[in-house]
Amino acid sequence: MTxxxxxxxxxxxxxxxxxxASIILAIIFVINALISGYLLRRNTxxxxxxxxxxxxxxxxxxxxxxIFAANTVLNSIDDLVYAAxxxxxxxxxxxxxxxxxxxxxxxxAKSNSILDVTTFVANNGKVLNFSRSYxxxxxxxxxxxxxVYLKNHNDLETFYSTPVQNKGNGKWVFYLARRVNGAHDEFxxxxxxxxxxxVFSSLYERLGSNLGDGAxxxxxxxxxxLLTRWPLVENLIGRVNTNSLIDQSLGAAADGNGVIFTSKxxxxxxxxxxxxxxxxxxxxTGYPFIVGAVVPETLYLANWYKNAMGGLIATILSIIIxxxxxxxxxxxxxxxxxxxxxxxxxxxxxxxxxxxxxxxxSYSLANCKRNQTxxxxxxxxxxxxxxxxxxxxxxxxxxxxxxxxxxxxxCLRDSDTVARLGGDEFIVLxxxxxxxxxxxxxxxxxxxxxxxxxxxxxxxxxxxxxxxVALYPDHGSNESDLMNNADMAMYEAKSSxxxxxxxxxxxxxxxxxxxxx
Numbered sequence: 001m002t003x004x005x006x007x008x009x010x011x012x013x014x015x016x017x018x019x020x021a022s023i024i025l026a027i028i029f030v031i032n033a034l035i036s037g038y039l040l041r042r043n044t045x046x047x048x049x050x051x052x053x054x055x056x057x058x059x060x061x062x063x064x065x066x067i068f069a070a071n072t073v074l075n076s077i078d079d080l081v082y083a084a085x086x087x088x089x090x091x092x093x094x095x096x097x098x099x100x101x102x103x104x105x106x107x108x109a110k111s112n113s114i115l116d117v118t119t120f121v122a123n124n125g126k127v128l129n130f131s132r133s134y135x136x137x138x139x140x141x142x143x144x145x146x147x148v149y150l151k152n153h154n155d156l157e158t159f160y161s162t163p164v165q166n167k168g169n170g171k172w173v174f175y176l177a178r179r180v181n182g183a184h185d186e187f188x189x190x191x192x193x194x195x196x197x198x199v200f201s202s203l204y205e206r207l208g209s210n211l212g213d214g215a216x217x218x219x220x221x222x223x224x225x226l227l228t229r230w231p232l233v234e235n236l237i238g239r240v241n242t243n244s245l246i247d248q249s250l251g252a253a254a255d256g257n258g259v260i261f262t263s264k265x266x267x268x269x270x271x272x273x274x275x276x277x278x279x280x281x282x283x284x285t286g287y288p289f290i291v292g293a294v295v296p297e298t299l300y301l302a303n304w305y306k307n308a309m310g311g312l313i314a315t316i317l318s319i320i321i322x323x324x325x326x327x328x329x330x331x332x333x334x335x336x337x338x339x340x341x342x343x344x345x346x347x348x349x350x351x352x353x354x355x356x357x358x359x360x361x362s363y364s365l366a367n368c369k370r371n372q373t374x375x376x377x378x379x380x381x382x383x384x385x386x387x388x389x390x391x392x393x394x395x396x397x398x399x400x401x402x403x404x405x406x407x408x409x410x411c412l413r414d415s416d417t418v419a420r421l422g423g424d425e426f427i428v429l430x431x432x433x434x435x436x437x438x439x440x441x442x443x444x445x446x447x448x449x450x451x452x453x454x455x456x457x458x459x460x461x462x463x464x465x466x467x468x469v470a471l472y473p474d475h476g477s478n479e480s481d482l483m484n485n486a487d488m489a490m491y492e493a494k495s496s497x498x499x500x501x502x503x504x505x506x507x508x509x510x511x512x513x514x515x516x517x
Contacts, residue, residue, distance in 0.1 A: 022326040033315040048300040053257035087183035096120035102134035119192040146177035172197035204230035222288035249281040349405035357419035376439035379486035382424035399456035464499035
């Protein structure tokens with residue numbers, strides 16, 4: 001028969017502490033992962049925001065250089081017209097229509113890949129000469145915004161037009177236009193330098209290709225008219241962006257890097273589900289333009305997702321390893337506790353055995369000596385266990401022993417100890433018992449409990465016990481003397497008719513020695 005292990009309160013408490021510590025460590029791992037993930041996300045976002053802000057600064061500078069180059073071409077043509085001292089419409093038409101001016105315009109257009117066309121326009125909107133072919137085809141530009149504005153405003157500054165599809169080749173172009181006046185400031189016509197939207201977009205593509213799919217770079221006129229975009233979306237070119245995101249970003253640029261985060265429906269996302277994205281806009285220094293860049297969350301957090309997944313996997317593995325280690329630690333701890341329990345307890349009754357009882361008796365004796373108190377030992381022997389084993393079998397006898405153990409335990413205090421020494425012998429330790437009278441009261445309680453009928457393995461049986469009592473220091477000052485004297489008192493009780501209680505005395509000692517002799 002194997003002993004049934006019942007963990008003590010200390011074992012259960014320590015097990016709970018070990019498990020609790022593991023859970024706390026797991027929580028710390030999770031909190032650490034969350035904090036690390038949050039800090040990593042914030043740092044990643046801040047880094048990408050700084051990169052995006054730097055990109056828009058570069059774009060703004062790049063755009064400024066391109067517009068400056070286009071303006072340089074426009075100024076050089078304007079200077080040529082001015083040098084010709086043109087005073088009236090007739091001389092203007094004559095000067096601008098000859099082939100020499102075609103070659104000039106062609107040379108200027110070829111001087112920069114961003115330029116689509118250079119053109120002389122008459123005061124009625126007719127194209128007099130342009131860089132694509134000579135003579136110029138019949139094209140009238142009187143309906144264009146730049147023509148309408150410059151015809152009605154004596155403004156010699158460059159006018160930047162909305163993008164339009166070129167009437168010559170159908171490509172998207174926005175124009176830098178300059179008014180040409182006569183001797184008396186009358187309107188003679190305009191000079192045009194067309195900037196290719198597609199070439200501009202391709203330049204933005206080379207700058208922004210490292211951003212990834214879903215990103216965009218845009219160029220607006222100051223009134224938020226879209227001039228060009230990468231990726232190019234033709235149906236948006238020339239339309240006005242009415243949302244507030246540009247103003248928000250420009251406002252943020254006054255105090256920081258100008259980067260904002262939003263999930264609002266954007267200008268180019270009107271028919272799609274809004275996504276969280278990072279936006280940065282910058283004004284182009286010296287020119288009425290605004291450049292912008294947009295990066296969706298999936299791009300600017302791409303590295304964070306990878307690192308966060310790695311951190312999550314590492315945390316999960318750490319927690320798994322922690323709980324596996326905890327499991328084996330608890331199993332080892334319980335096995336050791338069980339081995340300790342088995343080494344100090346009776347297999348059948350689960351009562352302390354002789355070894356554990358001896359430890360507790362030694363500890364109690366030391367306390368009694370230190371505090372000058374008394375203890376008592378009750379040596380108990382069942383009177384008819386052999387008969388029960390012979391008549392009903394050992395299974396019934398074992399059941400009787402287990403019930404006897406429970407009945408004795410029920411008669412004691414928590415501070416008392418009952419142990420099984422072997423066979424049908426039990427011993428009870430009563431520390432701080434006070435006097436002999438109290439010890440006898442406990443012994444009588446046990447004796448009365450054991451004579452009560454019981455059912456063992458389905459069979460009604462009855463038993464009784466002979467009990468010997470020895471007290472410290474009256475009947476011995478050490479463990480050996482007390483146990484021997486309690487045993488002799490029990491032997492005397494059994495010799496006196498059984499089912500009785502006998503306290504050790506000189507009379508008992510003489511009687512035992514007489515029986516032995």
